[in-house]
Amino acid sequence: MVESKFIYFKGEFVEWDKAKIHILSHVIQYGSGVFEGIRAYETKMGTAIFRAYDHYKRLKESMKMYRMETSESIEDYINITKELLIKNGLKSAYIRPVVYRGLGPISPNPLLAPIETAIAAFEMPNLFNEKVEKGINVCVSSYRRFAPDTIPAVAKATGNYLNSQLAMMEAELNGFDEAIMLDVYGYISEGPGENIFLVKDGALYTPSLTNSILKGITRDSIIKIAGLLNIPVFEQNLPREMLYAADEIFFCGTAAEITPIVSVDKIPVGNGQVGKITKMLIEKFREIVYEGKDTFGWLEFVEAKGW
Numbered sequence: 001m002v003e004s005k006f007i008y009f010k011g012e013f014v015e016w017d018k019a020k021i022h023i024l025s026h027v028i029q030y031g032s033g034v035f036e037g038i039r040a041y042e043t044k045m046g047t048a049i050f051r052a053y054d055h056y057k058r059l060k061e062s063m064k065m066y067r068m069e070t071s072e073s074i075e076d077y078i079n080i081t082k083e084l085l086i087k088n089g090l091k092s093a094y095i096r097p098v099v100y101r102g103l104g105p106i107s108p109n110p111l112l113a114p115i116e117t118a119i120a121a122f123e124m125p126n127l128f129n130e131k132v133e134k135g136i137n138v139c140v141s142s143y144r145r146f147a148p149d150t151i152p153a154v155a156k157a158t159g160n161y162l163n164s165q166l167a168m169m170e171a172e173l174n175g176f177d178e179a180i181m182l183d184v185y186g187y188i189s190e191g192p193g194e195n196i197f198l199v200k201d202g203a204l205y206t207p208s209l210t211n212s213i214l215k216g217i218t219r220d221s222i223i224k225i226a227g228l229l230n231i232p233v234f235e236q237n238l239p240r241e242m243l244y245a246a247d248e249i250f251f252c253g254t255a256a257e258i259t260p261i262v263s264v265d266k267i268p269v270g271n272g273q274v275g276k277i278t279k280m281l282i283e284k285f286r287e288i289v290y291e292g293k294d295t296f297g298w299l300e301f302v303e304a305k306g307w
Helices: 026-030 052-065 074-088 158-173 217-228 276-291
Strands: 006-009 012-015 033-035 038-043 046-050 093-101 115-122 136-140 178-182 188-190 195-200 203-206 233-235 248-253 257-264 299-301
Touching: 006 074, 012 074, 026 093, 033 052, 033 158, 038 276, 046 074, 052 074, 052 093, 052 217, 074 093, 074 115, 136 158, 158 178, 188 195, 195 217, 203 217, 217 233, 217 248, 217 257, 217 276, 248 276, 257 276
Parallel strands: 136 178, 136 257, 203 233
Antiparallel strands: 006 012, 006 115, 033 093, 038 046, 038 093, 046 299, 093 115, 178 188, 195 203, 195 248, 248 257
16 A cells, blocks of 8 residues: 555545544444445546446445445545545555544444545555466465354445454465455355455356355456356355365455465365466456456546646
């Protein structure tokens, strides 16, 4: 993460170091916030936010599940984000909007705390940086995703990631780049911060929303790109052993983009190299976000004089 000049904070653009909240804010004490991860790419036609409307729509859906409301509309959030990118002079960026409960009484009851909004934008490479080209090595975590009737997995809530942190630390301390998590029933769920796809006999397989996964925007993009390339896609329960029998596996997400997985639990995936279908999907994704060959209407262009 590279520090930028301004953050949108409580209705205005403030300097990076001045975007502060009280230590007793509800979000710190009880994890009561929802957020998004969005990217802006410098395409050949100019800077564009990738699927801005869909990301902010999901933010609104997450807010609704936690009974949070703000005065800003989806369109307001998009326009604020464009202005933020311009103010920071960012032609490509990782964008982090967060809606959270601020300082109120020290009580777990979230309805007693005010709702506040912040949006940050800054330079950040792929989550796995230079490892992404050759693929990463992962393990199956001993930590499961939360059951469907506990907290909503489809909400991108700050508190959800305590579960993710346990899996990530376990993986790193055991020498792996990342973890794969199973759901409460033992089916494949997702990574700590990524959705997952498996390739078998020329088809794509991915867990369904009933497997305690986030309704990923990049996941949805992969499904639509696969349709364009005539690659079959199946959303279903996937047993753990499919990880060892798969021809190819990859993570996807805003931070991770499309990241190939070349081994699981030290067992090679396929021949232990990045697979053909994964490469095809990466190439098509990069055509959209870097070359601007967007047949889906996913790019929200940012117009700034002098860019």
